[in-house]
Amino acid sequence: MISRVASEMTPPPLEPLVHVPLQDLVGLLERILVRYGASPAVAAQIARNCAAAEADGTRSHGVFRIPGYVSSLKCGWVDGCAEPVMDDSAAGVIVVDARNGFAQPALALAASHLAERARTNGIAMACIRDSHHFGALWVDVEPFASQGFIALSCVNSIARMVPHGGQQPVFGTNPMAFAVPRTDQLPLVFDQSSSAIANGDLKLAAREGRSVGAGLGVDRDGRPTTDPAAIIDGGALLPFGAHKGSSIALMIEVLAAGLTGGQFSFEVDLPPGAETPRTGQMVILIDPAKGGGKFFGRRIETLIEALRGGGATRLPGEKRYEQRRQTQLNGAPLSRAELASLNELLSN
């Protein structure tokens, strides 16, 4: 199941917590991924992505995802040892064939070249195909903003969402992430799915017997429902903001799959055990110094001051950064059950 969390985050587990130092968590996740068939280099990438999500409180993309990674590796759906191949299609474009591996190593291969192209040309794009992206997308864009670039990325996933006005799922939850560099501050970053509710929140509501709001999903017959179990059991999600979120999801299919040569979300045919989407990813970098505006950094601070003055209590990404500081001080808060499950993956 694919899901994305935007600025909202699920609360930490209620059970007694163990605070795991981040480096220990990364090491543990690496060992798990290697055990189930990832190369050490790939395991390191995915472990870092996953631990970063956990560190920031994006729990739905943290260790919660490890069983999905493991299951997809075990059944051979994703190649954990794939070596991505980079190609040069034009001065502003880096093309990467992930060769049925994870998207993160493919982007890592392209990253420094992409940054160089963006610096030279003002704008550059990475097109990744045949890749599995099962992690948080903000993790991909934040480092580019830390290097001074505006970064935009989108990924398509697995058909779980009905286009506005339709009856059958065609789109994935199709997230986009956007990052803006700030002067002497962590970047301004948002990461949001194109669906009205994240899959994880839906599952939580189902487990707790709560109904969800109207307009979030349909049942297996395409009828609107507020019963989360009916949405999960053969039903589908709806886009955020009706036809407008649906258009965003469509744009992401075009950019992340149509343009790159990845599969569309509705083309992903998961065999038993497979959980990761075999699709594509697109990343655009812009050098703000080339856009014609002066003092970009100062201008962004002016915009942020206006947002705060207008009563916006929190900027996108801000809550994550607060959680990151907590994790850096205390370690990542995992329940004993979560930690036991991870260790079990190494021992059985």
Place this chain on the structure above:
Amino acid sequence: MISRVASEMTPPPLEPLVHVPLQDLVGLLERILVRYGASPAVAAQIARNCAAAEADGTRSHGVFRIPGYVSSLKCGWVDGCAEPVMDDSAAGVIVVDARNGFAQPALALAASHLAERARTNGIAMACIRDSHHFGALWVDVEPFASQGFIALSCVNSIARMVPHGGQQPVFGTNPMAFAVPRTDQLPLVFDQSSSAIANGDLKLAAREGRSVGAGLGVDRDGRPTTDPAAIIDGGALLPFGAHKGSSIALMIEVLAAGLTGGQFSFEVDLPPGAETPRTGQMVILIDPAKGGGKFFGRRIETLIEALRGGGATRLPGEKRYEQRRQTQLNGAPLSRAELASLNELLSN
């Protein structure tokens, strides 16, 4: 007042209609704009943009806008004779200073260079600053898609929208438009504001005495209302899709203003009579042949077939194209009152 229409369109006026041939309408609008201070070249650009919106049934950006153009020209807020200046900041970027003129002539100046850069580099961007965009945005991107490019554009406008969780308007209705080339077909195009309802639709509803849906706006005390007059009269719009539409509006402030050097929406201080936003615009072109995917045109048709198979009765832009065919056959349907108002602008 700034507004944008997405795929939804307002019904034609109920009064007896006059069907005006499109070329006659363009000519009439040109004469009006020249009379109130636009140069013939600028008047031709704006008249074509406005008539194209009317032809496609995007009534809120058609002749409905002419009094706003006239008023902004009369009070000297926008320079109808401005000559935009183009600069070259990097291989992939065209920078244009619109010099307080309309955005459309600035983009027209950049268009062929932008297309050439996109063809060479795979991706290219135009950054327009100090520009007034008061027209439909799809008119800007469709021609690029007709030339084979994926085109994305965004414009910021005048603070009329409260960020999610905030109390004061900071964002404009900030539209984005996206166009995808199709083989032997008109492009796939969407154009949508970041607000839950477009300002133009709101004004039309107020004029016609209709109430609007819930969750679209607040009154002057920040209370939710369905009365369009209360939203217009000191109230404010809300973003589509809560925090997600709010993030899109923020992204557009960064790209259309922060990056280009245009004013942010909250910085636009309209003097009496002024209605057009003095802000900025960004356009990205992508050559789909450089993205690594094969048979882009065929792949887009596969995506469209899936959308139709999934029950999506209409693609973005499709209703506009239907209306366009009607207009080409019969002329643009204007009410006698609308036509009289236009003629009055020439005679008084």
